[in-house]
Structures are given as C-alpha cells and as structure tokens.
Amino acid sequence: MIVYFDTNVVVDVLLKREPFFENSFKALSKIAEKSANGIIGASAITDIYYIVNKELKDKEKSLESIFNILKILLLINTTSEDIFAAKNLNMLDFEDSPVTAITPSDFTLMLSKK
Secondary structure (H helix, E strand, O other): EEEOOOHHHHHHOOOOOOOOOHHHHHHHHHHHHHEEEEEEHHHHHHHHHHHHHHHHHOOHHHHHHHHHHHEEEEEEOOOHHHHHHHHHHHOHHHHHHHHHHHOOOOOOOOEEOO
C-alpha cells in the first residue's frame, strides 16, 4: 500500500495539533513500522518547515523534525509538466490537483484533513 500524506497531516503530528494528532500519528506510525509506504510532495517540505518553525521559533528543532519525517516518507518531485497535467484534471480544488498528478499510478490512499 502507498499512502500520500497531506501537508496538514504531517504538521498535526509535528506540532501535536488536536483534535487531529492521534489519528495522524497512528497513520505515520504505520509507515514507520513498514506496514505501508508513505510519500509526500517535495514542495510540501518547505511549507511544513515554515509552519512548524513559525510555531516553535526554533530553526534547529524545526529542521530536525522535518528530517525525522523524511526518514519514513519518500519525497515525490513535482515538475512543470505535473502542474499542467494538474490543471487538466479539472478538480474542484486546484491545490489537490498537483498531488493527484504526481502520485504513482499504484498509490492507494491520500491522507488529508478534508
């Protein structure tokens, strides 16, 4: 199973945000236990860093958090072709379109707060 992790799911874990922390943590734990493979868009990493560092106000701790997540989640790159393909998907929320465009064809699930 391949699970795509949305930015907010990762932020919920890193900042222990309720009421989402427990379920998000369980999902990431399954990936860490190798019960499934987890992926995240490479562009999400800078967003996650920004949000976490804004809250923690500690660059080193924020970076450490990001790189700990990257020990269990595989980065998926986004290209300009992916963005154009995303536009052609005509999804309701464009922000979800690049995620759909970059995920492997055999991916199983996307975890999001929506």
